Amino acid sequence: MTLIYKDECFELGLPEPKKGEQQVNYVTRVMMEGIQLDTRQARYVGIGNLHSIVSALAKKRLPFSVKHAVRKCPKTGDIPPYPVDVIWMTNEQRNAYSEMKKAH
Numbered sequence: 001m002t003l004i005y006k007d008e009c010f011e012l013g014l015p016e017p018k019k020g021e022q023q024v025n026y027v028t029r030v031m032m033e034g035i036q037l038d039t040r041q042a043r044y045v046g047i048g049n050l051h052s053i054v055s056a057l058a059k060k061r062l063p064f065s066v067k068h069a070v071r072k073c074p075k076t077g078d079i080p081p082y083p084v085d086v087i088w089m090t091n092e093q094r095n096a097y098s099e100m101k102k103a104h
Helices: 006-012 023-032 039-044 050-059 091-103
Strands: 065-069 084-088
Touching: 006 039, 023 050, 023 084, 023 091, 039 050, 039 084, 050 084
Parallel strands: none
Antiparallel strands: 065 084
8 A cells, every 4th residue: 555645735735644545535535525636746645646546436436527637746846748637526426426425
């Protein structure tokens, strides 16, 4: 299990990771709090491969949105020209996920 860096999460305004929390659960919790997360931010906080988490969430039929966009690198402050994954949940998707959790 890879550690999610608490200080870097705080620096980016992301929620503090819970002790022993798996990356897929952390990413879900971030989206449930109405926060967008991109590949560069994820890498900065210790999540090396957001794309694989996106695949895992899709397999679980979790409702969320994905787009590709150019985003700032938190480490360098530069804006590389290459688009990265950006994921989030709309209000409707958060409500649908809450209903899914109640059903289980």
